[in-house]
Amino acid sequence: MRFRHYATQATRRITRRYAFLRYLSILTTLLTCVWFYALYSSERSTFQSHIQACNWDKWEEWPHHARPHHLVFVADPQLVDPHTYPGRPWPLSSLTETYTDLYMTRNFRLINEKLDPDSVVFLGDLFDGGREWATSRARKLTRSQRDILIKLGVIKEGEEEGQKVARGLDGPEKGAAESSQGKSINKRSLDSYYYAKSHPHSRIITKEEHNIWPRDGKTDLREFVHGEDGRWSSYGDKQWNSEFERFGRIFFAPEQLYPNSDRNLVPAENEATDAVSVENGANYVNWQQYAVGGRHRQVKTSLPGNHDLGFGAGVQMPVRDRFQSHFGDTNSVYVIGNHTFVGIDAPSLSAFDEYVLGDGEMSEERRINFQHLWKPADEFLDDLSSIAPKVVADTLNAYYPGEHEAEGYWHEVSNPKDMTHQPTLGAKAKRKPKxxxxxxxHIPLFRNPDVDCGKSREKGRSIPIHRGYQYQNVLTPTLTGRITKKVSEAGDIIHAFSGDDHDYCDITHRFNVGRWNEETNKEQVIMQTAREITVKSFSWAMGVRRPGFQLVSLWNPVDEMGNTVGTPLPTIQSHLCLLPDQLSIFINYAILLGWTLLILLIRAVVIGIRNKPSVDDEEVESEFGRKLSLPRYQSRSSSKESGRANGYVSPNKSQQNETQGRQRASSTSTSTTSINNNNLSVQRSYSSRTRSVSPAVGSAGMNYNFNTSSQVLPNLQDKSRPLIEKAGFYPELRWQDPDDSDEESHVGEDQDSQAKWKKRKRTTSRARRTFNEFVISVAFVAVPCGLFYSFLIKNG
Incomplete structure (x- = not known):
């Protein structure tokens, strides 16, 4: 009980000092706690639980002594920009951009923190409108710079930099050029023969040659052409650079890649710690580590998508050059986890063979016209049989030093075209490692449109074969066969990964590849199978409710020639990891908000109907209601000319008014003409407010006698009388009038006008009281929850 009393008094003191706390209630406090739990669960626990559910040890099935390489595939982040939702107004567009970035930032950091992968590979479509943002052009050369280039033989005297260049007109190109004379100008046809100066065997075309080439009004291949009828012409290279910075903050920042440590990106050192490979026959095994500790995490972002470059004939060379200058070569080969990864620039290579709107198939003439787009990727595939073994040899040489020495040449000046001899330094005539x-x-390989993609797909059963502006759902059968055949020369294709579709698809391909038989010295065709997984989009704004990423575990101990030892096939395991449904989180917030408003509205209506006094009324009561107050009216008896009262008497108990009870008075006076009146008469002069009446001491005791009063005050020392009869003889209480006017100004007024000192508050209507209670209760729930939500958003 004492604790309850103390708590009650403390609460009253606090609410008296902070008046707004009087609006707190159990219901608003409970709703605030519910919102705190919902916010923390949706913004923290949900994301962490989804990532932790994909932990490696929950689905890997390697031997207990295996140390696999952990890889994460991220597909189609497609940073939201003005191109993503062109009809979405502000601020909805800005909120979409902010929340998609926040979603990917939080998930990517948790991936590196909870799963700690060794490598991260992106599967294209890094941006959404990257192909639509104009490129910047280089400034013209000064006279001194031009003289230097002329001396170096880069340009000729009188030649302008940036002029169109092309190959010599020979073969099918010459025929196509001659057939174009006198014909109508075909859009983009001039691009088919123009190459950059950096292209080998290129030369400056003459004026006569320029006149016979089909033209479309463009100056050269380096000029950017706006798509969609110039809809995005107001966006330029500045927009692309800002998106590149956004991409870096999400995926390249040290706090994103290495959230568990504060280490800096310092040069790596080699550490020999892989005991499994040593047991399998390796003489020396090492990997790269940061000098401050921890394994190096590789990030590959060079694979382009159709939203980065365009698709097929829509790819523009300045856009592709800009992408390569920031992310690397669009065609690449590298080794991760003792597996050869081959990345193909599928959007550019599709210019070789694509579904043409209206025509259906790709004509040979059109293929020639756009060979400046598909030729680099095709040449990469042709050279893959020699490039891949070199990359593999460099990797194996780190495990087995001296087994694969680098090829060298004699120090002599020679023409590369005339070189027919083989290298003589450190060369070994043996089989190439694979x-x-x-x-x-980025674009999935061709498959029949009715092939089932598996249960993990959200929309439909398969990937449809569609073609539209700057996109094509799958590669053509011709291009798919061309890719698989040339890539197989670098090694057996055991797996393929793609993106673009935004949804999950898991199928198995069967295709024929050629193998060179050393016994018969002939190429034989064999059937090969490969599993392809189309990875889900990493962003929640790409049409899928459950975004995701792909986990890949690689373990392939090898010998000096790359042959797998010590473990049975397959050497790769994959697992789909789903991310939270951000749209469902927003829907849950909306539902909880609706219930909160409904509950608070019902509470406000109940309070308004109960006629509960408002806080303002309680304030008036607390300030004035507890102070001494007595009703006043003008005395019926005549007073003296001095304005003084006849005297102060205490009420007597008579036989006639015993049934009326005792009457209390404090500093009151009763005239002789109003003794039988049941009301107390109060009449005070200015002097009575400033000083007390001097008593007269008689011989019979301390009786106070007033001049003409027949009433005498009882003796203060007389203890035989009840205490109630002595109430009027205590020291005079100070008169507390709510207004500042003098008491004398009220003398002579009627009773109704003298009641104005009570300061009555205007009664608030029920509707107004309900509205005020609803607004205040909503504010008491919204303010702390909003601050807590802002903290969660700001801190990821």
Whole structure:
């Protein structure tokens, strides 16, 4: 009981000092706690639980002594920009951009923190409108710069930099050029023969040659052409650079890649710690580590998508050059986890063979016209049989030093075209090493439109074959066969990963590849199978409710030639990891908000109907209601000319008014003409407010006698009388009038006008009281929850 009393008094003191706390209630406090739990669960626990559910040890099935390489595939982040939702107004567009960035930032950091992968590979479509943002042009050369280039033989005297260049007119190109004379100008046809100066065997075309080439009004291949009828012409290279900075903050920042440590990006050192490979025959095994500790995490972002470059004939060379200058070569080969990864620039290579709107198939003439787009990727595939073994040899040489020495040449001046002899320094005539090949393509390989993609797909059963502006759902059968055949020369394709579709698809391809038989010295065709997984989009704004990423575990101990030892096939395991449904989180917030408003509205209506006094009324009561107050009216008896009262008497108890009870008075006076009146008469002069009446002491005791009063005050020392009769003889209480006017100004007024000192508050209507209670209760729930939500958003 004492604690309850103390708590009650403390609460009253606090609410008296902070008046707004009087609006707190159990219901608003409970709703605030519910919102705190919902916010923390949706913004923290949900994301962490989804990532932790994909932990490696929950689905890997390697031997207990295995130390696999952990890889994460991220597909189609497609940073939201003005191109994503062109009809969405502000601020909805800005909120979409902010929340998609926040979603990917939080998930990518948790991936590196909870799963700690060794490598991260992106499967294209890094941006959404990257192909639509104009490129910047280089400034013209000064006279001194031009003289230097002329001396170096880069340009000729009288030649302008940036002029169109092309190959010599020979073969099918010459025929196509001659057939174009006198014909109508075909859009983009001039691009088919123009190459950059950096292209080998290129030369400056003459004026006569320029006149016979089909033209479309463009100056050269380096000029950017706005798509969609110039809809995005107001966006330029500045927009692309800002999106590149956004991409870096999400995926390249040290706090994102290495959230568990504060280490800096310092040069790496080699550490020999892989005991498994040593047991399998390796003489020396090492990997790269940061000098401050921890394994190096590789990040590959060079694979382009159709939203980065365009598709097929829509790819523009300045856009592709800009992408390569920031992310690397669009065609690449590298080794991760003792597997050869081959990345293909599928959007550019599709210019070789694509579904043409209206025509259906790709004509040979059109293929020639756009060979400046598909030729680099095709040449990469042709050279893959020699490029891949070199990359594999460099990797194996780190495990087995001296087994694969680098090829060298004699120090002599020679023409590369005339070189027919083989290298003589450190060359060994033996079979080229090979590792299992993993094919990477942003656009999925061709498959029948009715092939089932598996249960993990959200929309439909398969990937439809569609073609539209700057996109094509799958590669053509011709291009798919061309890619698989050439990539197989670098090694057996055991797996393929793609993106673009935004949804999950898991199928198995069967295709024919050629193998060179050393016994018969002939190429034989064999059937090969490869599994392809189309990875989900990493962003929640790409049409899928459950975004995701792909986990890949690689373990392939090898010998000096790349042959797998010590473990049975397959050497790769994959697992789909789903991310939270951000749209469902927003829907849950909306539902909880609706219930909160409904509950608070019902509470406000109940309080308004109960006629509960408002806080303002309680304030008036607390300030004035507890102070001494007595009703006043003008005395019926005549007073003296001095304005003084006849005297102060105490009420007597008579036989006639015993049934009326005792009457209390404090500093009151009763005249002789109003003794029988049941009301107390109060009449005070100015002097009575400033000083007390001097008593007269008689011989019979301390009786106070007033001049003409027949009433005498009882003796203060007389203890025989009840205490109630002595109430009027205590020291005079100070008169507390709510207004500042003098008491004398009220003398002579009627009773109704003298009641104005009570300061009555205007009664608030029920509707107004209900509205005020609803607004205040909503504010008491919204303010702390909003601050807590802002903290969660700001801190990721």
């Amino acid at each position: 590792l299992p090949v993993i094919l990477l393509s």
